[in-house]
Amino acid sequence: MYIYLPIAEISVNIFLILSLGGITGVLSGMFGVGGGFLMTPLLMFIGIPPAVAVSSSANQIIAASFSGFLAHLRRANVDVKIGIVTIIGGLVGSSIGVWLFALLKEIGQIDLAISLCYVIFLGSIGTLMAMESIKLIILKRRGDVLAARKKDNWILKLPLPFVMKFPRSGIKVSVLLPILIGVFTGILVSLLGIGGGFITIPAMIYVLGMPTSVVIGTSLFQIVFITANVTILQAINTHTVDVTLAFLMLISSVIGAQFGTRIGIKIPAEQLRAMLALMVLAVVLKLAIGLLITPDNPFSINMIE
Amino acid sequence: MIIIRFLFVILIFISSHAGARPLIADLSLRSIEIDSSFKGTEILLFGARNDAGDVVVVVRGPESSYIVRKKERVAGIWANSKQAVLHNVNGYYVVASSRPLDELRNDSLLDSLGIGINNLKIDIEAKEGVDGPEFKQAFFDKKEKTNLYFPKIGNVSFIGDTLFRTIIRFPDNIPRGVYNAEVYLLSDGQVSGIQSTPLFVKKMGFDAMVFDFAYDYPASYGIMAVLLALIAGWGAGAIFRRV
Numbered sequence: 001m002y003i004y005l006p007i008a009e010i011s012v013n014i015f016l017i018l019s020l021g022g023i024t025g026v027l028s029g030m031f032g033v034g035g036g037f038l039m040t041p042l043l044m045f046i047g048i049p050p051a052v053a054v055s056s057s058a059n060q061i062i063a064a065s066f067s068g069f070l071a072h073l074r075r076a077n078v079d080v081k082i083g084i085v086t087i088i089g090g091l092v093g094s095s096i097g098v099w100l101f102a103l104l105k106e107i108g109q110i111d112l113a114i115s116l117c118y119v120i121f122l123g124s125i126g127t128l129m130a131m132e133s134i135k136l137i138i139l140k141r142r143g144d145v146l147a148a149r150k151k152d153n154w155i156l157k158l159p160l161p162f163v164m165k166f167p168r169s170g171i172k173v174s175v176l177l178p179i180l181i182g183v184f185t186g187i188l189v190s191l192l193g194i195g196g197g198f199i200t201i202p203a204m205i206y207v208l209g210m211p212t213s214v215v216i217g218t219s220l221f222q223i224v225f226i227t228a229n230v231t232i233l234q235a236i237n238t239h240t241v242d243v244t245l246a247f248l249m250l251i252s253s254v255i256g257a258q259f260g261t262r263i264g265i266k267i268p269a270e271q272l273r274a275m276l277a278l279m280v281l282a283v284v285l286k287l288a289i290g291l292l293i294t295p296d297n298p299f300s301i302n303m304i305e
Numbered sequence: 306m307i308i309i310r311f312l313f314v315i316l317i318f319i320s321s322h323a324g325a326r327p328l329i330a331d332l333s334l335r336s337i338e339i340d341s342s343f344k345g346t347e348i349l350l351f352g353a354r355n356d357a358g359d360v361v362v363v364v365r366g367p368e369s370s371y372i373v374r375k376k377e378r379v380a381g382i383w384a385n386s387k388q389a390v391l392h393n394v395n396g397y398y399v400v401a402s403s404r405p406l407d408e409l410r411n412d413s414l415l416d417s418l419g420i421g422i423n424n425l426k427i428d429i430e431a432k433e434g435v436d437g438p439e440f441k442q443a444f445f446d447k448k449e450k451t452n453l454y455f456p457k458i459g460n461v462s463f464i465g466d467t468l469f470r471t472i473i474r475f476p477d478n479i480p481r482g483v484y485n486a487e488v489y490l491l492s493d494g495q496v497s498g499i500q501s502t503p504l505f506v507k508k509m510g511f512d513a514m515v516f517d518f519a520y521d522y523p524a525s526y527g528i529m530a531v532l533l534a535l536i537a538g539w540g541a542g543a544i545f546r547r548v
Contacts, residue, residue: 004341006515059530066538071546108374108385116382228531235527239519243530244512250534254541291382298376299443300385303369303396303480 007242008052014248016046021252028064028253029260030267031276034223036061036194037122039249040114041283048245050114051105055240056249057193058230063250064257065195065223072217079168079214082178083221086200089179090226093186098233101190105238108302112291117191119288125198126280133274140270169210169218177208182222189230195223327356328498330469330488335503337475340510345477350401350486351470352500358492359403360461360469363420364504366397366453367482373440389431389440396480398422398448401459401471411494418489418496422454452476481506 003014020042028035036057043053072078104110160174181203188196200219204210210218235241267275330352337346350362370392377386400406406421416424422445429437448454453476461471473486483503490498508516519526 004512006512007519059534062531062534063538063541066535067542070539070542108372108388112382112384224535228535231531231534232524232527235519235530236523239523241519241527241530243515243526243533246530247533247537250537251541254537254545258545293383295376295383297443297447298383299440299447300374300376301444301447302372302374304372304390 003244003248005048005052005242005245007056007240008048008245010047012046012048017245017248018252020046021249022256024249025253025256025258026260026263027256027276027279029257030263031260031272033276034061034064034195034197035253035257037118037192037198038279038283039253040193041118041287043245043249044114045286049240050111051101051238051240052242052245054101054114054191054193055231055234055238056242056246058189058227058234059241059243059246060249060253061189061193061195061227062224062231064253065220065227067254069217069220069224072220075217077214077217078221079166079210079218080221082166082169082208082210083218085164085175086178086182086185086218086222087225089182090186090189090222091182091229092179093183094190094226094230094233095186096183097187097190098230098237100187101234102237105240108300114191115287115291119284119291121188121192122280123284123288126277126284129273130277130281133270133277136270137274166210169208169214171209173208181207182226185222186226186230189223189226190234195227197223326498328352328354328360328488328490328500330362330486330500330502332486332502332504336505336507337479338507338509339477339479339481339513340508341512343477345479346475348473348475348504349470350473350488351468352488353467354469354490354498355467356490356492356497358490358497359409361403361406361409361420361489361491362401362459362461362471362473363418363487363489364397364399364473365395365485365487366480366506367484368393368395369480370394371444373444375440375443387432387435387440389429389435389437391441391444392428392430394427394444395425396482397453397475397484398425399455399459399473401461401473403461403463403469406458409491411491414491414494414496420489421458422456451478453479475506479506481508 001014002011004011020039024035024039024042027038039060040053040057043057044050069078101110104113160176162175163172164175165172181200185196185200188194188199197219201215204215204219205212231241330350333349354360370390371394372388372390374385374388376383379386400420406415409415415421419425427441429441431437431440445454449456459471461469463469484506486502486504488500489496
């Protein structure tokens with residue numbers, strides 16, 4: 001059964017979209033990540049214009065993050081104050097991101113920019129993750145005791161201004177740090193269509209020194225607002241948000257995530273991480289090949305309003 | 306088909322009584338409505354001539370500007386580099402004729418009427434060093450591939466000496482807007498009759514509504530997309546908490 005996507009302006013097989021959403025949902029449930037970094041490239045692979053894939057992913061992430069955020073809020077695992085400071089940075093970052101997106105779209109380089117950003121950004125993350133998890137697996141096989149990760153707090157020792165107290169997390173940091181995290185997330189959401197949890201969560205733990213219990217809830221809290229802002233800005237400036245596509249993705253990924261969470265529990269953490277890293281690298285490889293091989297038709301045509 | 310036959314009867318009636326007009330023609334449909342189940346359609350163009358001569362039919366889609374970009378290898382990566390903008394281009398274009406166009410032996414007339422793909426008046430805006438015609442050809446190739454331009458001239462067939470008909474095919478990806486079906490009667494190297502009939506292509510249904518909403522009220526559309534996602538996220542949480 002085919003469905004016409006009004007903004008992407010193509011017909012797609014509805015079951016293909018639903019199964020892509022389902023698979024991403026299962027994976028995100030298994031690994032505890034948002035899954036946007038898999039969803040967006042997969043959509044591009046089946047022929048959705050990259051710009052539409054990115055913006056609709058941002059729209060879809062709102063739903064997944066909001067449902068996660070509510071669950072954490074019920075357990076009071078959210079540092080609202082630090083979340084709000086991060087959101088302020090996020091609004092700035094997403095405005096920069098969407099402005100850049102619109103500019104690249106106008107000069108016809110947005111598709112290339114999205115692919116390049118994915119290759120560079122995901123490529124380095126995937127490589128780091130793969131190296132770390134392979135190291136862990138080898139250490140565990142040898143039976144060595146895993147060394148606890150050192151808290152590297154040199155950033156916190158920098159003499160930064162505007163220090164603020166965050167009682168829920170029990171920390172005192174310069175507001176510039178959470179603002180910076182927000183700016184970075186905002187740019188990631190608008191240019192790549194990913195929530196960026198696998199950057200913000202480690203940053204909140206290791207850079208801000210927040211307690212692990214509130215990190216996920218707080219991260220989801222700020223992602224809801226940043227993705228919402230990106231969705232509205234993209235709708236206004238670039239007309240790339242496809243609600244039909246976003247809706248199909250979100251219902252299937254929510255259902256998939258429920259299964260994923262159950263599968264995830266049975267597999268050791270370092271093996272999960274290695275699998276995730278391999279998947280990230282596979283996506284990167286496919287995108288990189290797409291940039292390097294000679295296209296069938298070098299010409300592309302777009303109607304100007 | 307009954308309606309078409311009925312129209313033919315009227316036509317014959319008109320053509321025998323109102324002999325002053327050398328050419329008269331009409332379409333079996335004056336508007337096309339595209340919904341999500343639209344798979345393309347065919348329209349019958351029919352008419353009558355009161356003089357001898359060749360009948361040439363041209364159907365033009367709405368005019369717009371297109372940007373054509375060409376990928377080139379830059380530092381090993383294929384990236385859009387050169388571009389050209391084509392102005393006043395029909396989104397759809399088809400020609401049918403009672404005789405092959407080259408047999409009409411009147412290239413200057415066909416050229417001035419814009420009949421035939423090579424006679425289309427297209428403004429190419431390109432920087433120096435960009436081969437404009439190459440980009441125009443790429444545009445035509447793409448349009449032909451998507452069945453919006455037909456390089457082959459269709460056939461206008463006669464029923465007797467006066468009545469003629471031709472079928473015009475519209476694929477599922479036709480742009481919306483006002484189309485124009487032009488019928489020319491050419492004899493002795495001149496236009497002895499001309500008729501132009503508008504054809505409206507409209508998009509209907511949910512998809513068109515979403516598209517119009519997204520472009521006409523982008524801020525409301527964005528806010529609605531956000532609210533929809535929030536409701537879905539909340540709903541999913543509420544459902545799965547019980548499972």
